[in-house]
Amino acid sequence: MRDGKGASRAPVLRFTNCRILRGRRLLREDLWVREGRILDPEKLFFEERLVADQQRDCGGCLLAPGFIDVQINGGFGVDFSQATEDVGSGVALVAQRILSHGVTSFCPTLVTSPPEVYHKVLPQIPVKSGGPHGAGVLGVHLEGPFISREKRGAHPEAYLRSFEANAFHDVLATYGSLDNVRIVTLAPELGRSHEVIRALTARGICVSLGHSVADLQVAEEAVQSGATFITHLFNAMLPFHHRDPGIVGLLTSDRLPPGRHIFYGMISDGIHTNPAALRIAHRAHPQGLVLVTDAVPALGLGNGRHTLGQQEVEVDGLTAYVAGTKTLSGSIAPMDVCIRHFLQATGLGAPGLWGRGEDGHPAVSPEQAAVWSRPWRLRHCTPPSYWDWRSSREPWTLELMQTS
């Protein structure tokens, strides 16, 4: 094999004996990579006239896009909602540790907190690319404080706010800068929510509905104003009712703007939702499903007491409650556990998770985690693109071999 271009040319790596996701289908194809970018091997062959410098046999594994966790409050003792001087190293620690769960990009989530916390913490969490050092930070997810009192869940009542007075100005006053913010969860029944939703989406921020007692009509209007996501479906919202489906009804609503898709996060840790509920949501609207962990700082630590923002959390096994209550307070199941549980509950295999299911319906796909108001093709496996990827065996026994 000749190398006529000189030693400075970056080596081409070819992964063989593997399956990859392309065009929403699982294919038995080789993956060609150079300097972290996926190559089009046909172009490499005919235009650059090169062959691979190194080959790696993947032993029949699946090379899958890295998971994206859009709702994670901390982990390994790190609490993103704590206003410390060095939030950055906490974020970096979590970023590095979640790689072993297969997560290669995430949105650090801040729970309802007083404005001082936001003003101090937000500037310290810049958007950052991932790499061997840790998962990439896509932007912050602000869950609260503009949420419903009745459905606040584990969020502290004292710090809930409304934007009835000055709409978007109240939002800015509370959070400070929105530069590093990617998602905001709010309750659409709050007065002047439409103005706020429109202002946020105009800035490219994804608006998510959650912790709310909105009925279906209010929810639909919020979507018409620009909301595109639902925060942990079923939890912290009105239960589905056959005459008023509430926010859950958005999954099959016929009043959404044409061409718009609603995405919804679900915590499939086996605690937050019954498997039957997971299946109902998935079957109703498989293309919108986004699995999230909603993990708390206790993730990766054992049982005992830990903090979450201004609250204390008691961990026992896989369950985390607000200390002294039965109110669920986030989860401590890592992403791969959530996915495994989801696959078990729905009976989907690898093709179902990453492509078409047995019944022909597409299941969870990496693009679904991209809930951006701007279309983002980063997660599509079509070269050339940066693509967080990991290799894993059959998801039946979702064993993460390597995250790269």
Add this chain to the structure above:
Amino acid sequence: MGRGSSYKVRANILSTVVTRIPFVSIRHREVGQNTMKLIILDHYSQASEWAAKYIRNRIIQFHPGPDKYFTLGLPTGSTPLGCYKKLIEYYKNGDLSFKYVKTFNMDEYVGLPREHPESYHSFMWNNFFKHIDIHPENTHILDGNAADLQAECDAFEEKIQAAGGIELFVGGIGPDGHIAFNEPGSSLVSRTRVKTLAMDTILANARFFDGDLAKVPTMALTVGVGTVMDAREVMILITGAHKAFALYKAIEEGVNHMWTVSAFQQHPRTVFVCDEDATLELKVKTVKYFKGLMLVHNKLVDPLYSIKEKETEKSQSSKKPYSD
């Protein structure tokens, strides 16, 4: 067949003795022999396998090396797919290498982007090149998007010359008897050039372009009949009943520019590899004759050589020049 057959008998006796002797003797036997072989197998898969075995033996017995590349002409289409699959299998098993093989494809559409899934570049990449160890510098496919199409064709001819000519040109046949895109009426001494496709061909190709005739390319760059005739050996793959009439016209009727494959009746060394269905329009007499010769023709693929063997043979040859 007079002198020819006794020569063949002698050659066959010779071949059983000389199979293990260094290759020079075998080569001399074959060079003097002008033949048209019609190889008839029962089914498509067997025909594909026979063809692949033949190509494999030819490459290995040629002893290609860094100063001596084996030049192979290649076709596209559904007919050679089975043959390509077998060749890939031989490479994967370590029995065959394409390291010292240069390939020249017959044709390519004009105006179709190289990365279009129906371009012949894509076909060759997906069905052959990506699965084997050929170096991209050793593959040559006409560029249908070149600024000066005729210059591209002329350059292709020059590349073939520079490579020392084609050792074995593998091709298929269209239902209208065309070789490459040399449609009926093409000159039998034509060279690589731009051709406008016949309506038959466009209709046949429509199935690859969502059935939309407007999307099918109307022009192509193709090697000429003369270009293929220059190859030292030609192998035509013909399978399926829809090709039967073309095969009949190619070998039982005269040389005619309306059925351009018939030109190979005048080539010193041609092999037609067919399945039973492709012979449906031939005379029973012809089919029986060539089927009777299969015992002899199968010696071209049995013994089946492997580069693995060649390594052990090389080390043994100093001690034991004869295998029996």
